[in-house]
Amino acid sequence: MAKTAEEIADVIFNMVKEATGLKKLKATDLTKAVIELHPDVDKQLCKDAIKILMNSGRCVYTYFGGSYIELPHRESAAND
Amino acid sequence: MADNTVKTPMLDELEKGKWPSFVKEIKMAAKKSPMAQDLLGQLEQSYNEKIGHWKHGGIVGVMGYGGGVIGRYSDLPDKFPNVSHFHTIRINHPSGWFYTSKALRTLCDIWERHGSGLTNMHGSTGDIIFLGTSTPHLEPIFSELTKEGFDLGGSGSDVRTPSCCVGPARCEWACYDTLALTYDLTMSFQDELHRPAFPYKYKFKMSGCPNDCVASIARSDMSIIGTWRDSIQVNKDAVLEYASKGMNIQKDIVENCPAKCMEWDGKELHIENSYCRRCMHCINIMPKALRPGKDRGATVLIGAKAPIIEGALLSSVLFPFIKIEPPYKQIKDVVAKIWDVWSEEGKNRERIGEFIQRVGLGNFLEAIEVEPVAEMVAHPRENPYVFYEEYFEEDEGEEEEK
Numbered sequence: 090m091a092k093t094a095e096e097i098a099d100v101i102f103n104m105v106k107e108a109t110g111l112k113k114l115k116a117t118d119l120t121k122a123v124i125e126l127h128p129d130v131d132k133q134l135c136k137d138a139i140k141i142l143m144n145s146g147r148c149v150y151t152y153f154g155g156s157y158i159e160l161p162h163r164e165s166a167a168n169d
Numbered sequence: 170m171a172d173n174t175v176k177t178p179m180l181d182e183l184e185k186g187k188w189p190s191f192v193k194e195i196k197m198a199a200k201k202s203p204m205a206q207d208l209l210g211q212l213e214q215s216y217n218e219k220i221g222h223w224k225h226g227g228i229v230g231v232m233g234y235g236g237g238v239i240g241r242y243s244d245l246p247d248k249f250p251n252v253s254h255f256h257t258i259r260i261n262h263p264s265g266w267f268y269t270s271k272a273l274r275t276l277c278d279i280w281e282r283h284g285s286g287l288t289n290m291h292g293s294t295g296d297i298i299f300l301g302t303s304t305p306h307l308e309p310i311f312s313e314l315t316k317e318g319f320d321l322g323g324s325g326s327d328v329r330t331p332s333c334c335v336g337p338a339r340c341e342w343a344c345y346d347t348l349a350l351t352y353d354l355t356m357s358f359q360d361e362l363h364r365p366a367f368p369y370k371y372k373f374k375m376s377g378c379p380n381d382c383v384a385s386i387a388r389s390d391m392s393i394i395g396t397w398r399d400s401i402q403v404n405k406d407a408v409l410e411y412a413s414k415g416m417n418i419q420k421d422i423v424e425n426c427p428a429k430c431m432e433w434d435g436k437e438l439h440i441e442n443s444y445c446r447r448c449m450h451c452i453n454i455m456p457k458a459l460r461p462g463k464d465r466g467a468t469v470l471i472g473a474k475a476p477i478i479e480g481a482l483l484s485s486v487l488f489p490f491i492k493i494e495p496p497y498k499q500i501k502d503v504v505a506k507i508w509d510v511w512s513e514e515g516k517n518r519e520r521i522g523e524f525i526q527r528v529g530l531g532n533f534l535e536a537i538e539v540e541p542v543a544e545m546v547a548h549p550r551e552n553p554y555v556f557y558e559e560y561f562e563e564d565e566g567e568e569e570e571k
């Protein structure tokens with residue numbers, strides 16, 4: 090059955106969670122990984138899923154030389 | 170707060186001379202902004218020690234967006250608590266940088282309420298830059314800006330805020346409506362601007378004619394530069410008038426034409442338009458006598474960048490001439506294909522120009538389904554734009570027949 094954007098958002102969220110502390114993932118890495126796992130899913134659905142994660146605050150964009158998708162956390166450079 | 174009578178002998182040196190001084194501006198702001206006062210203190214210390222005291226913050230932003238805020242923290246927060254956070258905000262500027270004074274006041278009022286009051290009008294990409302605020306102020310600033318019709322610009326691996334020259338709003342040389350195209354691309358690519366999903370940044374810059382006042386050929390991944398494909402319009406009487414007023418048409422115009430396609434016999438100027446390189450030289454020198462042709466559009470070029478991973482690149486021709494008319498389908502279609510290929514195959518932090526160099530122009534053109542043409546050759550005998558496969562196939566076929 091065709092996946093919804095919400096379901097793909099959960100898939101992406103879990104990928105990000107599992108990679109936390111090991112590897113920073115970019116939107117393109119996540120899109121490729123989702124399509125490999127679910128070949129019937131297209132790029133637009135992945136885009137919509139990432140939007141859902143960002144708008145809900147479950148994930149955040151970070152920038153370290155390039156833009157990544159991560160779980161919200163306190164960065165080490167931050168001052169209180 | 171640092172003592173606002175703090176001595177800044179190193180910075181004071183930068184106030185000397187006839188030119189504008191950022192130190193003078195920060196001192197002016199420091200009269201009422203504690204952030205600007207601590208900024209002076211931290212800068213003075215940096216100049217003394219020859220060490221920067223900023224830390225990069227990679228995580229601050231507004232909810233949902235991945236661009237528009239660049240995080241900065243002081244590594245001397247106890248000494249300069251007012252610049253402990255000193256984030257930069259990029260705001261999407263209006264096409265051609267046209268503002269009403271009311272809009273400028275609105276921007277400055279928002280910024281004085283929530284930040285240091287220091288601005289940079291404008292950053293090198295073109296955005297309005299607000300310098301120095303703290304994390305708790307980011308969402309309130311964003312909400313006040315959007316209420317007034319402004320939005321954040323791009324940063325990170327996304328489409329950077331498109332920018333253009335003043336175009337037909339003020340300039341008679343504009344060969345297309347740069348402002349309209351810039352606005353359209355900005356609105357069409359909102360997602361790509363706010364939600365980074367590329368290997369690295371992607372900049373659009375629109376210039377109305379080959380004078381290229383926004384230097385798009387050197388500074389943008391996609392340069393859209395106005396041009397014409399018919400003949401330069403010549404007002405013969407006006408040419409004679411220039412000559413009668415003392416202009417040396419032979420020396421100043423004909424001999425400086427890079428295509429050597431002009432002739433002047435003292436009475437009439439002849440241009441061999443098929444050789445003209447559309448450089449604008451003659452038109453700039455005799456604006457009353459010469460104008461771009463009537464069949465106008467743009468050359469689309471790709472791949473410029475400043476040096477980071479590889480050296481600096483100028484953009485090179487993708488489409489020698491296209492008409493630039495709404496809804497700009499040809500540009501948007503090719504951009505979608507370029508982003509697809511680059512997102513799929515590009516390396517992290519690899520600009521499109523570097524990507525093309527790595528995979529080869531021939532392979533790139535094939536992937537985006539654009540036919541090679543001679544105008545794409547940047548340097549003769551260098552661009553691998555000729556596809557040899559078909560010749561090999563023919564040869565193989567011939568051998569089999571033998």
Ligand code: SF4
Binds near residue numbers: 334336341381383
């Ligand atoms: S690039 Fe050409 S059209 Fe645009 S402002 Fe400069 S001279 Fe005018």
Ligand code: SF4
Binds near residue numbers: 431447448
């Ligand atoms: S535009 Fe440039 S190349 Fe063309 S005729 Fe004038 S000077 Fe020559």
